[in-house]
Amino acid sequence: MKNHTDQRIPYRTVYRLSLYARALQRLLERGAETVSSQTLALASGVKADQVRKDLTQIGHFGRPGLGYPITSLLGHLHDVLGTTRLRPVILVGAGRLGRALMAYPGFNKEGFELVAAFDCDPKQYSAHSGKNGSVPVYPIQNLSKVVARHNARLGIVAVPAESAQSVVNQLIEAGIRGILNFSPVLLQVPEGITVNNVNLALELEQLHYFTEDSAHSAKTSHAKSRKAIKHR
Amino acid sequence: MKNHTDQRIPYRTVYRLSLYARALQRLLERGAETVSSQTLALASGVKADQVRKDLTQIGHFGRPGLGYPITSLLGHLHDVLGTTRLRPVILVGAGRLGRALMAYPGFNKEGFELVAAFDCDPKQYSAHSGKNGSVPVYPIQNLSKVVARHNARLGIVAVPAESAQSVVNQLIEAGIRGILNFSPVLLQVPEGITVNNVNLALELEQLHYFTEDSAHSAKTSHAKSRKAIKHR
DNA sequence: GAAAAATCGTGTCATATTTCACATAGTAGG
DNA sequence: CCTACTATGTGAAATATGACACGATTTTTC
Incomplete structure (x- = not known):
């Protein structure tokens, strides 16, 4: 039943x-x-x-x-x-977006802990690791080791489009099972890996389409069937 | 027909x-x-x-x-x-996330132009406005004026949860019709305004749920009906 | 303790979205 | 020009998702 x-x-x-x-x-x-x-x-x-x-x-x-x-x-x-205790999350890409995510105070409150970040640029990790309380930034070569150490299953990808697929391959190799992808590319992943995409451009285009009442449809009120607020 | x-x-x-x-x-x-x-x-x-x-x-x-x-x-x-020409977009909140968005190079390529940013903290706008090529950051009081000048319809909200609703009210008042909301609150908006929410915590929780194969469902392969990659 | 009010649980219906299957139309090659 | 192949366009079935309605159960009130 x-x-x-x-x-x-x-x-x-x-x-x-x-x-x-x-x-x-x-x-x-x-x-x-x-x-x-x-x-x-x-x-x-x-x-x-x-x-x-x-x-x-x-x-x-x-x-x-x-x-x-x-x-x-x-x-x-x-x-x-599954949010009974803090779940470890790792981040790849310590650029502007990545650092903004590192500074996001909501992770712990929502049941997640950003345990480590990675970058390929030595300037990034040498500059930021070791600060008190902040997320350590490691070279990407250490990925497998650190993921294994924290037993992390979730990863956030905040790297440029060019390197996204390569990074994802390494993540999967390292044992990551779920990926939150901020780069605007279609990721190829094997069966069993879950990817959620957050794509700024797509969001904006959709917003734009639905707020543009001229030129597309005569009846504006036709949108009665659609909720104004969207939660996916 | x-x-x-x-x-x-x-x-x-x-x-x-x-x-x-x-x-x-x-x-x-x-x-x-x-x-x-x-x-x-x-x-x-x-x-x-x-x-x-x-x-x-x-x-x-x-x-x-x-x-x-x-x-x-x-x-x-x-x-x-409607992406034939550049569409103006404004941003409220020049904190870390806001600045990351300002630095995002993809806007123009995707048909949008971030024409202005706003903040209530003088440190933010005095520090960043006027830089060559960068997005000017105005005090929030100028919102209506700048929105009208650029004829912007789309706004991005990247402010703390506490001020999100207040900011959104001002945006709507200023003529913004579509809102991309990064703050983790349920926004109240009148009919005719479209809101797209991007909520980090919700994304992570969903990822976590769907990558956790123990304790929830016996059959992992049961997920055949769901695509691994999600585009909303 | 009985009646009224509140609120849940769920079967059924309606709508939206995706998949399937196939007839139809255009291209390429001899 | 005719045949074989390719790829579209679309009606219909299947699936997923959300809305509605109503009986059932508990609290509250008198």
Whole structure:
């Protein structure tokens, strides 16, 4: 039967579960103890029905007339999402974007720890490693060793387009299984490796298309079927 | 009738069209003159059928037995996507992420021009404005004026979570219609404004979930239905 | 303790998106 | 000019995703 342990959670549902976790965190900080699907929906930007459907998928049961116990639900979400403890993440590319990511304070709060960065330019790693509290930047040659040491599975790619594929090959070789790719190229990866692309240009082009009401479609109000806010 | 001019192109199709444009650009640089749906599909990471369906949506007709003429198709894509000329984009938040974005060389190549940046910290704008060729950084108070001057419709939000909603309100007030949001908050916007969210933590959590094969699902191969590479 | 209100869980329906399959049209070669 | 081959365009089936509605269960109130 449809037990919650015997099948993967759909693609987009995982996203929403993360959203819920964040919303719950905020609610918890405000002193709430239970939450209704209605409230959680509002806080996450989705519909109440969707919240209930998603939450039943992970097998957590709320109580009619009362709602969901926040603490328990949050714990359950962390279990399912695997964010119970800090997960190590490594970064390749210590250029401007890479350094911006290193300085991002949200990693730990969200259950991840940026444990190491890599670059091929000696100026980058000699300049930044060793600073107190900051992320150490190693030469790319040390990749395998450091990945193994931290047992990292996730990697962020923030290198120029030219070297992206080469870097990814090395990441996979080193044992990385999931890649967050900021470079604007189509990465070739074997079965079993997951890639999420964040492509500035694609985002902007899409935004541009959907905000341009002249020249494309006569009816602006035709967009009623599409939500203004997108969460993938 | 299903004419290509009388209806909007679906959400995800716009994304793929952008992908095609990039792939075509590369093919063109290699000296190719025509391309088959098969080849274009391979270069873009989608299926050939999908390519044909998408391309018929914009009303461009390929030639059986030969394929699509690259130059002509690329021009048509730029028309449809509205990337025929440079579109102005403004940025709010000149912190680390903001400065990384300002230094991103890809904007112009992809049809966008980062015309101005804003910050509320005098240190940021006094330090960076006026440099030759770089993006000027203005105080946030000048937002309306500068947005109007450049006739910008698109804005990028790279400010801390606390100030994101406030910034977005000002953007909308100033005439911005599409927002690329890097802050991890749910933005409230009126009908007609499009928001695309880029949320590091959500991306990582999803990656983590889908690369974690223990503890969640017995069958790893169960993921046959999901593509390893994701383009939204 | 009984009735009313609140809220969950889920079957069913509607919509959007992708895949399949194939008839159709154009090209190349002799 | 005719045949063989290639590649498109598109209707239809399959899949995924989200919306709706309603019965069931618990709390709250009197």
